Amino acid sequence: MCTYLTEKIKITGSGKGATGWFGVSDASVYFDHPVHAAAEHTLNIDFLNPGKGPQARVAVELTAASARELARAIVAALDSAPPEMVA
Amino acid sequence: MNEALTAETITIAGHGGAEIEAYAARPLGTDQFGSVVVIHHMPGYDSATKEIARKFAAYGYSAVVPNLHYRDAPGASPDDAAAASRANGGVPDEQLVGDVASAADYLRAQDGSNGKVGVIGYCSGGRQSFLAACSLPQLDAAVDCYGAAVINPPPQGFPISLTPLVDKAEDLACPLLGLFGADDKFPPPAETAELSRILDGLGKEHEFHTYEGAGHAFFSVNRPSYRVEAANDGWDKIWDFYGRYLAS
Numbered sequence A: 001m002c003t004y005l006t007e008k009i010k011i012t013g014s015g016k017g018a019t020g021w022f023g024v025s026d027a028s029v030y031f032d033h034p035v036h037a038a039a040e041h042t043l044n045i046d047f048l049n050p051g052k053g054p055q056a057r058v059a060v061e062l063t064a065a066s067a068r069e070l071a072r073a074i075v076a077a078l079d080s081a082p083p084e085m086v087a
Numbered sequence B: 001m002n003e004a005l006t007a008e009t010i011t012i013a014g015h016g017g018a019e020i021e022a023y024a025a026r027p028l029g030t031d032q033f034g035s036v037v038v039i040h041h042m043p044g045y046d047s048a049t050k051e052i053a054r055k056f057a058a059y060g061y062s063a064v065v066p067n068l069h070y071r072d073a074p075g076a077s078p079d080d081a082a083a084a085s086r087a088n089g090g091v092p093d094e095q096l097v098g099d100v101a102s103a104a105d106y107l108r109a110q111d112g113s114n115g116k117v118g119v120i121g122y123c124s125g126g127r128q129s130f131l132a133a134c135s136l137p138q139l140d141a142a143v144d145c146y147g148a149a150v151i152n153p154p155p156q157g158f159p160i161s162l163t164p165l166v167d168k169a170e171d172l173a174c175p176l177l178g179l180f181g182a183d184d185k186f187p188p189p190a191e192t193a194e195l196s197r198i199l200d201g202l203g204k205e206h207e208f209h210t211y212e213g214a215g216h217a218f219f220s221v222n223r224p225s226y227r228v229e230a231a232n233d234g235w236d237k238i239w240d241f242y243g244r245y246l247a248s
Helices: A064-080 B047-058 B078-087 B093-108 B124-135 B166-171 B189-202 B228-245
Strands: A007-017 A020-032 A042-048 A057-062 B005-013 B019-027 B033-039 B062-066 B113-122 B141-145 B176-181 B206-211
Touching (some): A007 A042, A042 B078, A057 A064, B005 B093, B019 B047, B019 B093, B033 B124, B047 B062, B113 B124, B113 B228, B124 B141
Parallel strands (some): B141 B176, B176 B206
Antiparallel strands (some): A020 A042, A042 A057, B019 B062
């Protein structure tokens, strides 16, 4: 099914895409059909810079279990850093 | 059927006169042919959808796939364009209807057209095929392949107003073929059965088929959701349906 669900957030950072590094300002997070991954549905993240055009995109498609593990790992990495560094 | 065809990328005037890209495939060696507007799924104007257009041409129909994401990302790869469309809120219903109308006009004006044009859509395009069939009285036949949000609203979180279409059912102006999977959750069988009852009540010509052992996107040959028996029978249903309503 198309879930249509999309979480859109503003972000600050950089990503590396087909044309090299660029700043990213937006992210779309959604659980829907993948383009490439061999699964019916995946957790997809697009890191975007709309000002640089649609090709300024870093994309990942992860199985649900992988996405949950990634989310856990991100939180764990942030929690293990000195608080003053991640404030 | 000699399966000879030609295919190319073209430009058509879409909704509001804006030029958009489209993929066109038509049969060769046929004096007259019916035509089909193919509406791509949410992952975009991709190779798999263009292959569907070529399949229609091989079976004697002229087909056009309008690139519904072209405005969001002209010249971009289909996956980047689909991502940009999603980030921009998706394809507005009014724009979809305009783009399908333009594609239908293009097809009807082709040398060899018998004047009959149908529409088919997959996934989100299934809903859009129903929308087009309720909005464009000039269409002659419509096929909805597992389109959701026709009766039930989409899940919360869809970033644009995607309203159910059931109120438009009374405007359905052509026969409708619906092909669904029994294991699908969007749309679930209960929703498509309810739509069938509503169309019965309105006296709208339609036939729905729901395949056991199949879920969403069972026609997609390049995805794990592909179900060969459902897809093969579904194609047979399409050839029979379009043969009755679109063929010369």
